[in-house]
Amino acid sequence: MQEPVVTEARTTDRELLDFVMRTPRWFFGSTVVFGAILAAGFAVFILLLMFGLQYFGYSHPVYWSFPIVNLVFWIGISHAGIMVSAILRLSQAEWRRPVTRAAEVLTIFSLLTAMLMPIVHSGRPWRTLYWEFPYDWIRGAWPNPRSPLVWDPSAIFTYLLSTLMFVYIALLPDLALARDKASDPVRRVLFTILAMGFRGTSRQWRIQAIAGILLSAIILPIFVSVHSIVSWDFAVTSLPGWHNTVFAPYFVIGAVHSGVSAVVTVTIVLRKILKLENYIKADHIDSLARLLIAVAVTWGFFLFLDFGFGLYGEEPAEVATWMKRTFEMPWLVLAPIFIFTAFLFPVPMWLFRNVRRSFKWMFITTVSVNIGMWLERYLLIVPGLERKSDLQFVYGEFTPSWGEGIIVTASFALVMLGVLTFAKLLPIIPAADVKEGQILAEKFAVGKTDVPAAMRE
Amino acid sequence: MIKPEEAALQIKQRPAFKPASIRPNLRHAAIAALAILAAAGIVAYIIKLGSWGEAGRAKWAYPTVALMYILSTAAGAPLVAYASRAARGYWALPARRVAELYIIPATISYILLIPILATLPPLEGRSNLWFNFHAGAPFLTDALAAAIMVLAGVGMLWISTVPDLAVAWRANGELSSWQRALVFNWTGTTRQWIAARIGTKVFGAFYLMAYIYTHLVLSTDLGQALVPGWRSGIFPAYHALTGIQGGLALTIVTLFLLKRYSSVGRFIGNEQAINLGKLLLATTLLWFYFFWSDFVLVWYARIPSEVAAMQLTIAITYRLPFILGFLGLFLIPFVCLIFNPVRRNLWSLAAVGGVTLVGLVFDRIRLFVPAMSHPDPFHHSLGTNLPDAFGPSALDIVFLIGWIAIMALAFIWAASRLPVLGGWELRHGAMLRREQQFMKGHVYVLGKPD
């Protein structure tokens, strides 16, 4: 199945470090554009700090909206890195090799972006420090451990730290490589410090490999807990449309769905702009697409459970919320778009081998998934808040405002800028991993055909 | 590590597939004991049918436990075969057929399903999965779901057995006409091989979907929907997961027994233990995750109707079966399986699998007995007065044990008629796996066609 990457190790080194060592002109242009969007987002944040949250579209019962949708969305994206890296590393899937780094970097930057969202969202952001850190314990001011909003940052910080360690350990050999190849003193000093004296002795390699596998195993429970806890931000309340026991696995599998799709998108874009055609092949995208089919179908099952058991009790408020979420404007338009873009369009497409092996179509389908998944979070969060409870004077409407639009756009710019900057500083394709794959790749004849094979210990 | 020649030899030697290779006196004693228990189970079933209508649904509470137990273990096991085929897990080659054969006991449990479905109360006035589409629900829909599952499973077993059956029967001379029809006139053409390989996967995929769907409707209709106020979206997923857990445990225990007592034992080794152990550990952790997702929301939101349902099935009325189920499905397996030596050894792993299988009985009891024995499901909340626990009568216990014996006996029967190891898959796997020198050590080279 897998065409092994066939280049000389020396060529591999040079091509993968090309973007790190030399700067093409478009890099400045894109940085300026993303920077400008980010600055606009920052300006909105300053406005919020000075004059309160009036620039967002919130109203009385709809107290959470785009920033929280964004939080869930970006944390969802961040699940890609570990799904691709840790699980595929543990299950020894060969095709993971070129895409792991991009996935992990996406994880880091989407997590950082997600962490900014509750701060933008809260009423008094300058006081949020004691939300998580009990620095004022002498006066008895502790965070409330019963609140999911305290579990949340704890899980996210843990996830961020372990992901950083994970990425760093995987980076070590490449840092050493970059140190050896660096021509200018600034980079050489920087990489020398970062590489921590990695010389490629067999002992160092062994420690690096064991640390990678251990962290993969340790990170998995964290990976599951993060999005479960995010889902409990909603599900622990008794709101119609929110209180459903299926939320935790539903959110996790949805996160993997959108995250792996995002990895495919980012990989295809990076392949194009960084000219990595030799390393990211149709095979890799194909395998990711097969994984996506399984994930998407599981997600569809949990979507059904969410919907079926939302209606199951036939509680009037719950049923009214679901009716609203499906048949009333604007949900009447958004709900079909969501289900079409997140499921009905991409999943049947992936069943075709030609689509799975086409970069153009995989780009379109995976972007479509993430449009749908963003809408999914919007559909989950806002209609529940617009309550259809027995007390009808609190029915609300939500209309997004320009402020939220800018914040959402800026969050995308931030993630893209982050990934691009990382790719500029360090190789985005794990050179050491790819070379290891080249060595382990084998071929042998069975009957009349050659079968690609891989070595295992 | 199985050499291709050895696998070929294995297929030719038909007696190897028969439990005859088990020490005869042991085998006879085991079959006799199982047969007595099974007969008792059938008698209990007939007695229950004979007194149809008395005590209504409650009398079928423990038979429901037996049914759902078989559907969670025997019907879960074939998924191990399908999953390892879909994920190209070569380690599972000797375990695939063993797991698949359990579709036969799952099929037999259909006899239980019919009277149990017939006891269900009308849907109007209670929470149910069918909302306003009552045509045939729940009786027809559930029976149909289980039928589709069983058919898909039998199809998967049949197609994957065809090449082996053809070889085994041919070794005893020419095939009779019905034998030839059963194996689709198998001669081993390229087209037939492609059909066999695709067929097993397609039927397997159907089986997986039908399994999930059957568990969804049965666990809801026989469990959740009969307890007022019990509304948990994760419950069908939880139930399907415990089924897979039970299937894994059953496969492990069976592999252990085959290794210990039969002549095919030499094909079964620690490689299977390592990987099945990992999977069992994973499902154990998932069990806790699903259970906790359910529990924490009810505990946190404190909605009285949900809390009452949880008190019934977990906290108060059925506390003892819950604790035993918790120990058997999570705590004991988890504590044992986190140690590598336990997972790498088929003996210790089988012990853990046995604990899981026992725990599963109690878990099914705490889920289905309160539901089936609840007299009045036509409410939206249990209110403050929890119903009393419904203990088993002697007949119920005989029924439960008898039907588990029937499951075991059905497996033994199936294993004596069909090859218990997938010979062609073993050979296929052996072809794609080689040992080779790399630098200073030996490595496996795994071929990955497609």
Next chain:
Amino acid sequence: MNSQHEMAARAAQKFGAATIPSDDPDLDQEGRRWGMVVDADLCTGCQACVVACQSENNLALNEEQRVLEGRAKAWIRIERYWEGEFPNAKARYLPVMCQHCGNAPCEPVCPVWATYRNPEGLNVQVYNRCIGTRFCANGCPYSVRYFNWWNPEWPDPMNDMLNPDVTVRTKGIIEKCTFCVQRIQRAKRDAVQQGVELADGDVSPACVQSCPTNALVFGDLNDENSKVSQLAESERSFTLLENFGTDPSVVYLSKVDPFAEPHEEEGH
């Protein structure tokens, strides 16, 4: 108790200011549970309580634009229902304020403990502590928690006419009905100063005081002889959204309508 706290408490006692919560055992009695009874039969939907609450508690004006944005604040609001079909349609009123639940869904979800249940059964909001995550407002099934989208402003001369006993809430925090905790504190201090026990009826929140039909009654639910606890025993009594199990301190008495069909049930 540290000396600073003591000083503040003493000063509060001296000047009659009631904004500082106190740990003084004379003032905070365990075992009290402030509660309210709302008689829907007596409520005419006149909105006097809403106006009284607005001026007592320094709530900003609900201008038209605010209402259209859905950002109007009313700690107590009159829910109006229509009963019956057109020719026989009848308006029904139900004043809804914070229910001061014994089992409040808003309390455990706050990450910084800005809301908690105090020893006298009040669900209190600590403005200084609040960081505005608004989780409590989502958790509240009655939707009686309101957020400050901006710093409140009043036209001249109203900004010189604020109630000095009540904090003006800044932007970015949640606020809600307090059962006029400033009046409770003042009444308790007056009683301590005069050396008498706090009697039933000594405390009345602004809404209770202003209700022309006496549809609202306030008092200690744990005191068997108080008017509220006796009314709460009525067979007409119910609490709002009972299916959430929140154990509210506000008890409603259902409408008595001699002409109504027997199906009437306001308990939702």
